[in-house]
């Protein structure tokens with residue numbers, strides 16, 4: 584008999600829940616708005632909003648509505664100015680954890696630190712952090728990239744994208760220290776929700792034969808969970824929907840673990856569980 588285990592926390596994270604609540608509140612008030620980028624990296628939720636007339640736009644100029652919603656990833660200050668200059672109102676769903684990363688990065692730059700942002704280059708959240716740091720900040724993902732820089736004698740300030748793994752942060756800080764900087768100041772901008780979810784995924788992956796991560800394939804936090812699962816479970820798969828499940832994945836499995844990314848609707852995780860039970 585196949586045993587299926589779910590972690591305690593597999594619902595939307597606080598920031599995503601907040602963004603969805605804000606969007607629904609405005610929708611119920613009859614507001615007309617677009618979202619700048621997908622409100623969350625989940626095709627089902629994006630479709631649900633599109634069916635209600637809320638379009639995903641890639642730049643403020645594309646919007647024909649009165650208001651624009653900024654999603655939990657946040658945006659650089661120039662984008663906020665652009666929206667205002669077009670005479671549109673902002674529904675700001677930037678996650679407070681992301682705002683903390685903005686403020687920390689700006690503070691480090693204003694205090695004269697050479698800023699390192701640990702994260703994925705060109706990720707919207709990282710672009711936002713860089714924007715709030717007056718366009719400064721060098722984006723690195725690991726210690727190897729730090730080796731390409733010359734930090735000797737510099738005051739180095741470090742923040743990270745909220746979803747970064749602790750391993751990336753430690754690797755970067757170790758590489759920075761090797762370069763004999765004058766000073767290193769690290770502000771922890773990793774999100775505690777992400778950290779709890781990553782820890783729970785690691786513990787679960789160690790106990791199971793197969794680990795299933797449910798979530799958008801473009802979602803940064805979902806991909807981090809998949810990396811952790813691959814490292815600790817004998818087999819791990821990342822799927823967006825139950826339709827991608829393959830019976831052969833479970834042929835020799837006795838215990839299966841399932842979890843979802845921060846932007847995965849809990850019902851998607853439960854649907855995957857239901858289908859695996861039938862398999």
Ligand code: SF4
Pocket residue numbers: 596597598599655656678679680681745746774775776777804845
């Ligand atoms: S993962 Fe963390 S930082 Fe990102 S939206 Fe959710 S709560 Fe906010």
